Amino acid sequence: MKRNRASTKPLRRRAVLTAPAILAGGAVARAAFAADRLDAADPVSVLRATVKMRGALDQRLVFGALKAIRYSVVNAEVRPLMGLVTGTFSRYAIGPDGAVTVRSMELAFYTDPASGALLETLTMPYTGTTVEVPRLRLGPSTGVIKPQWQYVEERTAAAPASRSQQAISAAGTSRTVHYLRPPVIRDGVITIQQDSFGRIQPAAAGAAVIGYNEMVTASAPLAEVEDPALLTAARGSASPTSRPGGRG
Numbered sequence: 001m002k003r004n005r006a007s008t009k010p011l012r013r014r015a016v017l018t019a020p021a022i023l024a025g026g027a028v029a030r031a032a033f034a035a036d037r038l039d040a041a042d043p044v045s046v047l048r049a050t051v052k053m054r055g056a057l058d059q060r061l062v063f064g065a066l067k068a069i070r071y072s073v074v075n076a077e078v079r080p081l082m083g084l085v086t087g088t089f090s091r092y093a094i095g096p097d098g099a100v101t102v103r104s105m106e107l108a109f110y111t112d113p114a115s116g117a118l119l120e121t122l123t124m125p126y127t128g129t130t131v132e133v134p135r136l137r138l139g140p141s142t143g144v145i146k147p148q149w150q151y152v153e154e155r156t157a158a159a160p161a162s163r164s165q166q167a168i169s170a171a172g173t174s175r176t177v178h179y180l181r182p183p184v185i186r187d188g189v190i191t192i193q194q195d196s197f198g199r200i201q202p203a204a205a206g207a208a209v210i211g212y213n214e215m216v217t218a219s220a221p222l223a224e225v226e227d228p229a230l231l232t233a234a235r236g237s238a239s240p241t242s243r244p245g246g247r248g
Helices: 019-036 043-054 163-168
Strands: 062-074 077-094 100-111 121-123 130-132 136-145 150-157 172-180 184-186 189-202 210-221 237-245
Touching: 019 043, 043 077, 043 172, 043 189, 043 210
Parallel strands: 062 237
Antiparallel strands: 062 077, 077 100, 100 136, 121 130, 150 172, 172 189, 184 189, 189 210, 210 237
16 A cells, blocks of 8 residues: 655745744644553554555555355354455545545455366255356445444345346345444554354345354554554555355
8 A cells, every 4th residue: 555654844934924824834743642542452553554464545546356155144154155256446534523434336256166267157055056156246335333342233125136246135124233343453563353243134034043143353563553644554564354254
């Protein structure tokens, strides 16, 4: 990611004549430095650090890529369901209360977990039903991450427009508990973990409840996270792990 560093040009005579403005700017710089200095006991500070590692503080457009395997879990039995290749465009905006608004659009493709080939159809492992596999464009959408160690999000979703998407994502209601974990700092590297545990009740009569668990860890050098001259931690990384469960 692009690094943003403050100017180090020498002061000119005109600048010396505007001392009040310089002093005011110094106060702003000190406030920015205080905001970037991590307070591991404050969820507002930890969430701000997470944004700096996963995106940027100036609402620039950022891109994230993911290549993973999605598993299904039914009655404690784990099976690989499909490969997942996604690309997500996002903007992060931090509000006055520390809450983060995320605007994003995601392109997702499902693949064979063994060969990596693009899937056209998928045989659900527990029912034997063969369904068409969609190419998904998720969004543009807007979500809010609250600066709390734990908060609950409840939603009602309509069925997707296409039949292939309905086979993967049904209409229904969901309740998700989000956790922001305290940071772990080791050898000058900070790691922050976010967990989400969701339960989806499909609207269809008799349909089983579906569970969805997701864990995302972001890491970067602590010095970059706390540097007020940087709007993004340039060498940061995010590693998601997800385990949806239910009856397929």
